[in-house]
Amino acid sequence: MTRSVGRTIRVDTLARVEGEGAMLIKMSGTRVSDVKLRIYEPPRFFEAFLRGRHFSEVADITARICGICPIAYQMSAVHAIERALGIQISPEVRMLRRLFYCGEWIESHSLHVYMLHAPDFLGYQDAIAMAKDHPEIAKRALRLKKIGNRIVSLLGGREIHPISAAVGGFHKVPDKNRLRELEEDLKWALDASIETVRFTAGLEFPDFEQDYEFVALRHPGEYPFNEGRLVSNRGLDIDAAEYEDHFIEQHVKHSNALHSVLRGRGAYLVGPMARFNLNFDTLSEVARQAASDAGLKPPVKNPFRSIIVRAVEIAFACAEALRIVREYEPPSLPRVEAPNRPGVGYAITEAPRGILYHRYAVDEAGLIVTAKIVPPTSQNQKQIEDDLRQFAPRVANRSLEDATWQCEQAIRNYDPCISCATHFLKLTVEQEIGQEVGQ
Amino acid sequence: MSTRIVGCGNPHRMDDAAGVLVAERLRKLGVSAEIQSGGAFELVGSWHEDDDMILIDAVVTGSPVGKVHVWDGNPPQVPSKAQLSSHGFGVAEAVNLGRILRLLPRTLRVYGIEGKNFGIGETVSPEVLHAVEEVAQRVAHLPREASAHSLQISSSRS
Numbered sequence: 074m075t076r077s078v079g080r081t082i083r084v085d086t087l088a089r090v091e092g093e094g095a096m097l098i099k100m101s102g103t104r105v106s107d108v109k110l111r112i113y114e115p116p117r118f119f120e121a122f123l124r125g126r127h128f129s130e131v132a133d134i135t136a137r138i139c140g141i142c143p144i145a146y147q148m149s150a151v152h153a154i155e156r157a158l159g160i161q162i163s164p165e166v167r168m169l170r171r172l173f174y175c176g177e178w179i180e181s182h183s184l185h186v187y188m189l190h191a192p193d194f195l196g197y198q199d200a201i202a203m204a205k206d207h208p209e210i211a212k213r214a215l216r217l218k219k220i221g222n223r224i225v226s227l228l229g230g231r232e233i234h235p236i237s238a239a240v241g242g243f244h245k246v247p248d249k250n251r252l253r254e255l256e257e258d259l260k261w262a263l264d265a266s267i268e269t270v271r272f273t274a275g276l277e278f279p280d281f282e283q284d285y286e287f288v289a290l291r292h293p294g295e296y297p298f299n300e301g302r303l304v305s306n307r308g309l310d311i312d313a314a315e316y317e318d319h320f321i322e323q324h325v326k327h328s329n330a331l332h333s334v335l336r337g338r339g340a341y342l343v344g345p346m347a348r349f350n351l352n353f354d355t356l357s358e359v360a361r362q363a364a365s366d367a368g369l370k371p372p373v374k375n376p377f378r379s380i381i382v383r384a385v386e387i388a389f390a391c392a393e394a395l396r397i398v399r400e401y402e403p404p405s406l407p408r409v410e411a412p413n414r415p416g417v418g419y420a421i422t423e424a425p426r427g428i429l430y431h432r433y434a435v436d437e438a439g440l441i442v443t444a445k446i447v448p449p450t451s452q453n454q455k456q457i458e459d460d461l462r463q464f465a466p467r468v469a470n471r472s473l474e475d476a477t478w479q480c481e482q483a484i485r486n487y488d489p490c491i492s493c494a495t496h497f498l499k500l501t502v503e504q505e506i507g508q509e510v511g512q
Numbered sequence: 513m514s515t516r517i518v519g520c521g522n523p524h525r526m527d528d529a530a531g532v533l534v535a536e537r538l539r540k541l542g543v544s545a546e547i548q549s550g551g552a553f554e555l556v557g558s559w560h561e562d563d564d565m566i567l568i569d570a571v572v573t574g575s576p577v578g579k580v581h582v583w584d585g586n587p588p589q590v591p592s593k594a595q596l597s598s599h600g601f602g603v604a605e606a607v608n609l610g611r612i613l614r615l616l617p618r619t620l621r622v623y624g625i626e627g628k629n630f631g632i633g634e635t636v637s638p639e640v641l642h643a644v645e646e647v648a649q650r651v652a653h654l655p656r657e658a659s660a661h662s663l664q665i666s667s668s669r670s
Contacts, residue, residue: 137524140549188553188601200553201605204612211613219557233532233549234523 084481094489096461098480103466108458110484112330123444128154128435129411132238135431135446140233141184141490144177144225145424147238148299149431149446153313154240157418157435158411165404166242167299168397169228172252173238174298174422175394176224179217179262181425182345182383182390185488186269187214190380193482194276210272213265217387220255220262224394227251242408252398259395266388267363273381274367279479281464282374285456286338287347290423296355296389297348299422304351305341306372313419316430322447333452340455343427344487345382346373357396360389376460376486383488413439424449426488450489457487516617517543517651518558520550520569520603527577527627527640530570534623537648552601556610563617566654568647569603570640571624578639580647581624587611590622623647 084096099107119138123131131150136143148170155162162170187210188200197203204211227247229235237243288309292301304310311319322331335341350371353361364370364385373382417434427449434442464483468476519535521528535545548554550569559565571581573591583590590604603622610616625643629635636644 140522140551184553200601201609201612204609208613211609212615215553215557215613215615218553222554222557231547233547 084477096480096484098461098465100465100469103469105462105465108461108465109327110454110458110461112328112454120444120446123433123441126441128158128240128433128439128441131433131441131444132240133234133236136234136236136238138446138448139490141181142177142424142426143235144173144229144238145422145429146446147235148174148422149420149424149429150433151238151240152299152420152422153418153431153433154435155411155418156313156420157416157433158240158414159416160241160409160411162242162409163404163406165402166246166408168401169243169246169404170238171298172224172394172397172401173228175390175397176221176228178221178390178425179266179387179394180221180225181488182387183214183217183221183269185425186273186380186383186387187211187217189488190383190482190485191273191276193478193485194278194380213268217262217265217269220258221390223258224255227255239408240411242404242406244407246403246407248403249401252401255398256395259391259398263359263388263391263395266384266391267359269384269387270363270367270369270381273384274369276380278375278377279464279467280375281377281467283376283460283463285346285374286335286341287350287372288335288341288343288428288452289347289351290421290428291351292355294355296352296357296393297423299420303421303428305335306351307338309335313421313430316419316421316447317432317445320430320447320452322451328454330451330454332455333447334455340459341452342376342456343449343452344379345386345425345427346376346379347427348423349373349382349385356385357389357392359392360385363388376483379486413437426450426490427452448490450487453487453489457484457489460486514544515564515566515654517545517566518555518568519545519547520555520567522549524632524634526629526631526633526635527625527637528570528630529634529636530625530627530640530644531568533636533641533644534568534625534648534651537644538652541648541652543652550602552603552606552609555603555606556613556615559610559615559617561615561618564619565617566621566623566651567603568623568625568651570627570630572628572630573624573626575626576639577626577628577637578643579626580643580650581622581626583622583624584620587616588620588622590624623651 081099095111097109132147135146135150138146192203230237286305286307288305290297290301291304319336320333321336322333325332353371369381415437419432421428421430430447432445436442460483468479519531521531523529523532532547535547538545587607627640
């Protein structure tokens with residue numbers, strides 16, 4: 074529902090995002106006096122809930138934080154705990170985990186590119202309205218998403234809320250034939266993803282660029298999923314263990330999710346654009362070529378063009394998945410032993426929406442003493458508000474309806490996952506603010 | 513072809529687990545049942561035009577908690593269950609999208625179990641648990657062929 078109060082741009086319930094949030098922009102002429110991205114989905118208490126649980130339960134519990142990106146939570150959790158326990162996974166397991174992540178990226182990015190973001194550019198209220206005029210687009214999206222689902226189900230062990238990921242590896246791994254069964258689907262998906270890059274590159278984009286600090290994992294030999302140092306285009310280059318020395322979370326009273334900032338520098342951007350800009354050289358050749366053919370090269374600074382970057386990442390994930398299913402040899406053991414041992418472990422992995430940080434302290438009985446989880450949407454939240462602050466004056470002269478639409482679209486550039494962002498926090502949202510946006 | 517039975521929902525969002533619980537109960541009764549999140553795009557992506565399909569999901573219509581709704585039709589007119597599924601697209605939107613894309617199953621029956629609590633957690637309302645058992649028994653004892661023919665959907669409709 075959209076309402077107006079003078080030149081206040083206000084959306085009480087954001088559409089086509091995961092979870093529940095609202096937007097408020099107050100303007101005087103072209104001057105923006107206030108911007109609030111309000112995340113009002115009820116907070117969750119996963120960090121507290123994890124304390125006292127055995128480390129072997131963490132992957133399954135954290136996977137419940139998000140129905141869209143459970144693999145990301147499982148991957149950050151198992152890598153952090155493996156680091157705390159000082160255990161190394163086999164190369165074959167590492168490869169399977171990359172495949173697992175490919176499935177989630179294909180699934181999540183296809184959903185966002187086609188069903189949640191494309192309607193903005195094509196002028197439809199939602200994907201169902203778009204499907205009436207563009208059934209072939211909707212069908213391509215459904216098939217791509219289904220192929221991502223298939224990978225996740227195969228490795229995850231069940232249809233929803235996967236359970237197979239474990240500290241040290243997987244509870245069960247597929248044999249070669251099971252993976253090779255994916256090959257034909259993935260060949261189709263790779264072609265469809267290149268078509269997706271072409272499709273998104275043909276959309277029209279507002280002329281809007283920002284001077285972002287991009288933050289992503291960087292690995293010397295591969296486009297990042299589970300490993301690498303955390304880097305930025307302004308000189309950040311740290312290990313996951315140093316994350317909390319550089320990033321802090323701030324409580325803002327208008328949101329149920331904490332705002333993350335780089336200490337002394339402020340907002341930063343995580344997600345597909347950051348990964349693409351910082352890791353273009355490690356994209357697979359087919360994805361790099363698709364980007365080049367679409368006229369996309371780093372640095373991409375227009376957040377509306379993130380839809381093309383996501384499409385390039387779908388192409389990357391399809392090509393990488395195809396490589397893995399062809400080269401896969403099952404590990405001799407699905408997982409290495411994970412003994413009870415005290416320690417502290419840290420991990421950052423690349424969820425579809427950006428870096429996901431986990432830290433766990435484990436005691437001698439293998440029980441979790443403390444846990445910290447910083448999801449990507451929390452990290453992008455301040456940057457989203459900064460984008461709106463800069464973007465809103467450019468649409469100030471348009472009708473309220475059009476300006477509101479464009480500002481909502483600016484939020485959807487980030488594919489925000491509000492369910493993730495509110496996983497942890499305890500705070501009270503003041504009643505006055507709740508009333509202000511009509512809750 | 514045998515009927516595909518799909519229980520939809522999120523087992524970690526209280527009463528939204530209803531469809532999943534029915535599927536799990538059916539499996540214990542020896543009836544094959546799938547589990548899905550209930551997201552519209554996932555549902556439509558899994559449909560085939562020669563399927564005979566039964567969906568079970570939690571709904572909010574304002575009826576008493578635990579009430580069992582049954583929707584048949586060409587296609588069934590399922591009310592939207594506000595914001596319970598990912599991005600607000602649930603079974604109702606799946607039926608609508610399937611109709612537009614001509615991807616509806618050959619037959620479709622939807623059982624909706626009225627829920628009330630959809631917060632984080634695994635506690636399910638007693639009325640919903642009672643309805644879960646009722647629906648599981650009804651579905652387990654459906655004469656498959658007869659029901660499939662009686663609910664047939666015209667694939668030429670749009």
